[in-house]
Amino acid sequence: MSWIELEGIFSLIGIYAILAVSLNMICGVTGLLQLGHAGFFALGAYAAGLISIYWTIPELGFFNLFISMAAAMIVAAIAAFLIGIPCLRLKGDYLAIATLGFGEIIRLSLLNITFPGGKMFPEEEIGGSLGINFTEFPEDLWPKFPDYSAQYASLPVILIVLLVTYVIMRNIKFSSIGRAFMCIKEDEIAAQAMGINISRFKILSFMISAAFGGLAGALFFHKELAVSPGSFTLMCSIEILLMVVLGGLGSFTGSIIGAVILGVLPTVFSYFHAGEYKQIFYAFMLIILIRIAPDGILGMNELPVFLKKRRKTNE
Amino acid sequence: MNKSVTDIKKEFKHFFAEKISKSFGGLKAVQNFELELDSGEIVGLIGPNGAGKTTIFNLITGMETPDTGSIYFNREYITNLPPHKISHCGIARTFQNIRLLEHLTVLDNIKVAYHNHIKYNLLHASFRLPAFFRTEREITEKSMQFIELFNLNKNAAELASALPYGKRRMLEIARALATEATLILLDEPAAGLNPNETEELVKLIKLIRDKFHVTILLIEHDMKLVMNLCERIIVLNFGKMIAQGTPLEIKNNPAVIEAYLGTENRKYKNAEN
Numbered sequence: 001m002s003w004i005e006l007e008g009i010f011s012l013i014g015i016y017a018i019l020a021v022s023l024n025m026i027c028g029v030t031g032l033l034q035l036g037h038a039g040f041f042a043l044g045a046y047a048a049g050l051i052s053i054y055w056t057i058p059e060l061g062f063f064n065l066f067i068s069m070a071a072a073m074i075v076a077a078i079a080a081f082l083i084g085i086p087c088l089r090l091k092g093d094y095l096a097i098a099t100l101g102f103g104e105i106i107r108l109s110l111l112n113i114t115f116p117g118g119k120m121f122p123e124e125e126i127g128g129s130l131g132i133n134f135t136e137f138p139e140d141l142w143p144k145f146p147d148y149s150a151q152y153a154s155l156p157v158i159l160i161v162l163l164v165t166y167v168i169m170r171n172i173k174f175s176s177i178g179r180a181f182m183c184i185k186e187d188e189i190a191a192q193a194m195g196i197n198i199s200r201f202k203i204l205s206f207m208i209s210a211a212f213g214g215l216a217g218a219l220f221f222h223k224e225l226a227v228s229p230g231s232f233t234l235m236c237s238i239e240i241l242l243m244v245v246l247g248g249l250g251s252f253t254g255s256i257i258g259a260v261i262l263g264v265l266p267t268v269f270s271y272f273h274a275g276e277y278k279q280i281f282y283a284f285m286l287i288i289l290i291r292i293a294p295d296g297i298l299g300m301n302e303l304p305v306f307l308k309k310r311r312k313t314n315e
Numbered sequence: 316m317n318k319s320v321t322d323i324k325k326e327f328k329h330f331f332a333e334k335i336s337k338s339f340g341g342l343k344a345v346q347n348f349e350l351e352l353d354s355g356e357i358v359g360l361i362g363p364n365g366a367g368k369t370t371i372f373n374l375i376t377g378m379e380t381p382d383t384g385s386i387y388f389n390r391e392y393i394t395n396l397p398p399h400k401i402s403h404c405g406i407a408r409t410f411q412n413i414r415l416l417e418h419l420t421v422l423d424n425i426k427v428a429y430h431n432h433i434k435y436n437l438l439h440a441s442f443r444l445p446a447f448f449r450t451e452r453e454i455t456e457k458s459m460q461f462i463e464l465f466n467l468n469k470n471a472a473e474l475a476s477a478l479p480y481g482k483r484r485m486l487e488i489a490r491a492l493a494t495e496a497t498l499i500l501l502d503e504p505a506a507g508l509n510p511n512e513t514e515e516l517v518k519l520i521k522l523i524r525d526k527f528h529v530t531i532l533l534i535e536h537d538m539k540l541v542m543n544l545c546e547r548i549i550v551l552n553f554g555k556m557i558a559q560g561t562p563l564e565i566k567n568n569p570a571v572i573e574a575y576l577g578t579e580n581r582k583y584k585n586a587e588n
Binding site: 195198 | 403
């Protein structure tokens with residue numbers, strides 16, 4: 001297997017790890033089942049794509065990525081705010097169904113909306129079922145940058161963003177805000193009695209989760225340089241949720257482990273020419289997981305703490 | 316300028332509930348209930364099962380909204396406020412069926428109660444700015460004080476779900492107190508405790524009152540505890556207040572005896588005489 005192939009696989013795993021970590025904020029820490037995370041992923045990717053087409057500043061070079069990431073996070077967070085106000089009044093299964101619906105609404109809207117092509121594609125429209133395809137900057141537009149490629153999100157960049165996301169999420173979890181989220185998960189009535197404004201904190205959690213989902217979308221766009229609505233189906237949301245559940249609801253370290261396991265598996269299967277058995281293996285893995293470790297691999301613990309605890313119980 | 320007695324009470328009483336009523340469908344859970352509390356009092360709320368005691372707690376803490384009537388606390392009109400705002404005003408409560416955060420440690424359970432007093436925001440928390448460490452250190456110190464006061468030091472790092480029943484009750488009271496409330500509502504604090512633990516609880520509640528100058532309103536079925544602890548007792552039956560007074564007055568009040576033991580008993584006694 002060549003390095004380029006491996007880099008592609010690991011970049012995708014990194015992006016999925018960011019998605020899993022961000023989904024864990026709402027599903028694991030705050031305890032609200034969210035089945036529409038692919039919607040925010042898509043919004044982030046589209047926001048990054050459109051920003052790149054309309055407002056790329058060639059002089060900034062690599063730093064265009066940061067503009068894209070910021071825009072993606074803001075768009076996803078605003079969408080989460082608007083969706084969150086009606087949705088988060090619901091509980092349990094109803095919330096899951098409503099978010100699933102909104103995820104599909106986002107995908108189907110993107111399937112049907114077309115955007116003007118900007119200065120990059122002056123004659124055509126972009127969007128629709130083909131999505132945004134953005135292979136290289138046309139050289140005649142920016143003659144000063146002849147071998148200019150917009151694939152900013154290389155593997156190291158993705159891993160650094162993953163690390164930053166993980167650290168921020170972990171910091172939030174172990175702060176008063178994280179405690180308020182966990183309090184909502186454990187007992188909403190007790191949370192209210194402690195003075196926690198539950199609807200506000202639910203929306204905050206939803207927005208944080210969506211913003212980092214959007215961030216993953218921006219990285220996805222700058223890695224693949226092409227997005228289409230086909231990559232943001234319900235299966236995508238469920239796959240992210242599977243990573244979260246596998247790693248442990250409430251454990252960000254676990255989410256990364258889950259993303260690595262579920263990300264490497266398809267490659268392993270295709271290496272042995274057994275790609276068609278992948279789904280069967282997933283199902284078996286879920287059954288075994290629920291039998292052996294219903295809380296996921298790490299439960300609610302983060303990795304160093306988890307190791308410390310293990311040592312204590314062994315003594 | 317003439318002021319009615321209720322107006323004066325609204326302004327000067329620590330807590331004043333004026334004619335609150337609540338019904339669930341056809342059931343009148345609370346009818347024209349009046350309650351006034353002075354700062355630093357320990358008041359017991361007793362009554363047979365289903366008398367509406369917990370409903371009154373829910374009405375005071377905003378978990379239910381009263382159909383009629385109004386509630387004042389520290390001169391503020393708190394009727395119809397959502398529970399978290401009432402908590403901000405300084406009313407904390409415990410629950411009949413203990414509501415701890417089972418998957419958090421004992422220390423974190425108490426730290427949650429400081430939610431109203433956190434001085435940092437999301438930005439401070441995400442990037443671990445100095446304000447975060449300062450506030451966290453402060454609330455950890457305060458929480459440890461409560462943990463020591465309630466004899467939970469050995470369990471501080473344990474999960475709340477691992478605590479024995481008596482300590483869970485203590486932890487819930489500690490948590491209510493840690494919100495720095497000035498009025499604390501205890502819903503059956505002694506339920507399920509053994510006699511030793513109950514005795515400790517009585518001492519502890521008195522200590523809390525003296526040390527933190529809080530007002531305590533408690534629901535309890537353990538008459539010994541109520542008579543020992545409370546300075547004033549309010550008796551409720553079918554959502555109506557039937558008596559109020561000192562423990563001695565309540566003990567000898569015929570209406571109270573009737574509510575608890577029924578009229579049959581008196582007839583039986585009369586026949587005997």
